[in-house]
Amino acid sequence: MRCTCNKCPDICENEERSDALLVRIPAGRYGEPEDLKGAVVFLSSAAGDFIHGTILPVDGGWLGR
Template sequence: MTRHGLNPRPSDRGARQIRTGNTERLWDDPAREAEMRGRIPAGHWGRPEELVGAAVFLASGASDYVNGHLLAVDGGWLAR
């Protein structure tokens, strides 16, 4: 794709670890919330605004040479 000027750079948005309406059923249950939070190395649920830095980087020229890499923004979930 890069030969056509397209540089797809996916971001693993850590959907399970970001506190949004889509994950409400996980964090609305105190027992489940504590279990999930305990499995996140950062020790807290991610906030949507914590994704901004990664999005800005991937949308900027600073990431022009980044290809074939998944940027995990997940509080360390994948590194466990």
């Protein structure tokens, strides 16, 4: 399993840009490391044994908007 988290400093440090991006996230907030726990536990368990080569976005609904 590989997790990638891209945080762009110029967005996070610029309040105006950060607020403009935040309103476009359906969950209404930026993700935290804890938001990955459920997906990691599932994929690491026997329930996830037959899942291979899949990209599982944990993005607060960003891709589905």
